[in-house]
Amino acid sequence: MNQDRLTPLDDDAITDAAAHWCMRLHAEDCSAAEREAFAQWLAADTRHAEEYQAMLEIWHTADMLPRATHVTELPAARSHQRNWRPLASAAVITLLALPLAGWVGWEQGWLPNRYQHFDSDQQVRTVQLHDGSQVELNLNSELRYLNYKDRRQVDLIKGEAFFKVTHDSEHPFIVRAGHGQTRVTGTQFNVWKYEDQVKVTLVEGSVLVSSNSGEGGYRLGPGMQASYSIGDFEPQLAQSDDYANSLAWRSGRLVLDNLSLSQALPVINRYLDKPLLLADSSVGNIRISGIYDTRDVNRLVNNLPKVLPIYLTRNDNGSTVINRILPSSDKG
Known part of the structure; x- marks a missing residue:
């Protein structure tokens, strides 16, 4: 056979x-x-x-x-x-x-009575869940969907996804990512995950975000963001007027708006095979801005020494390390 x-x-x-x-x-x-x-x-x-x-x-x-x-x-x-x-x-x-x-x-x-598994590689992918909800998957992202009697559940295994959830008040839609979850009945929102860090951005409707360490949760309104990581008792909330930057990946753009390198690296590293590293904490205070192509983030890395006071080295594991160029001492 x-x-x-x-x-x-x-x-x-x-x-x-x-x-x-x-x-x-x-x-x-x-x-x-x-x-x-x-x-x-x-x-x-x-x-x-x-x-x-x-x-x-x-x-x-x-x-x-x-x-x-x-x-x-x-x-x-x-x-x-x-x-x-x-x-x-x-x-x-x-x-x-x-x-x-x-x-x-x-x-x-x-x-569950239904199970679906989706992943994306080098292109953004739009998929439809069994309940009719639509999900856009960013590059290198993976999730699974399970339909239970009393709930609809998504496990975001890695990466980033934008959800347009079909309304069903009797069957809440729960996204588990990292060490917390987002609960809705029907709305539009984005979930970004890198290692143990998670950020939820609400576009329309409302969501309830909670961490596994705490109780209850916090309800977000449109334009609000919630972030959490391992050990957080409660999510950190923020109101953002430019939350569209968090959704720019849907059109293939990575927007860094005056972020410190320590803030920017988790976003950048999502698109790299090996993560960028900081030589020390002082390097992390350097700020960066710009709009880049999510499919060519390696070019961003290679161009960093042209726009920032830094130089790049490689460690024994082959990862790129960002080092700060110290100002020259004044000559007497």
Whole structure:
């Protein structure tokens, strides 16, 4: 059989088997013989590991699987991020078809009935979620969408996204990013994430932004921004008259409006393979302005010594380091 093509029956069989092994390997009574049988099934076809990984991610996202210590680990080569085949979304349907776990999981709001995964590489991408909401993904961004009985949930894994959310007052739309979340029923807003830093910019409607460390949350109005990072008890709020700068990426522009380098670097580094680094804190106080192409941020980096009193070096890891040019001492 051609290993690159599957019939619908083949698809269903692999999905059913992946669902079975996902539950059995996390069961307390899973035997050594079963684990050996799973290892043989896994080795029989490369698609088995792919589908099992898809099943694991869905269950772990829903917090339904215990972190069992005896579960067979997939080979490292299998665990990288990949483009999800249409079969992956069918994994949820298979889980929901299981009589007890599926029904209880859906009714209790533990398991979704819809799952979508999107990413972008070197171009901005617009996608539509199952509920009709539209999302624009910035370069090098990734998210997943899960539809639960009582809510719609997006996990922004990395990057930046602009949301136009379909109104549904009975099913709130929640974006989880970093160590906090944004909750809406229908509105337009932007979420930017870099490492553990997150910034939410509201364009239309209202949103409730909260950090995982605090309680409640803060409601934003149009033009307001909320920022948080790991350990923050509450988001930092700001009213911005020029919040459009935060949305300039939608037209391929990176706008730096009189920012210090310490403020600008997280924004710039989003577009680089290796992050820019500051040689010391004094370099971070130097300010920068300009409008740049998000698809050619390396040119911005190379031109920094032409517009700022700095010079560039490379460290042992190959990252570019920004150093300050100290003023010459007065000669007596």
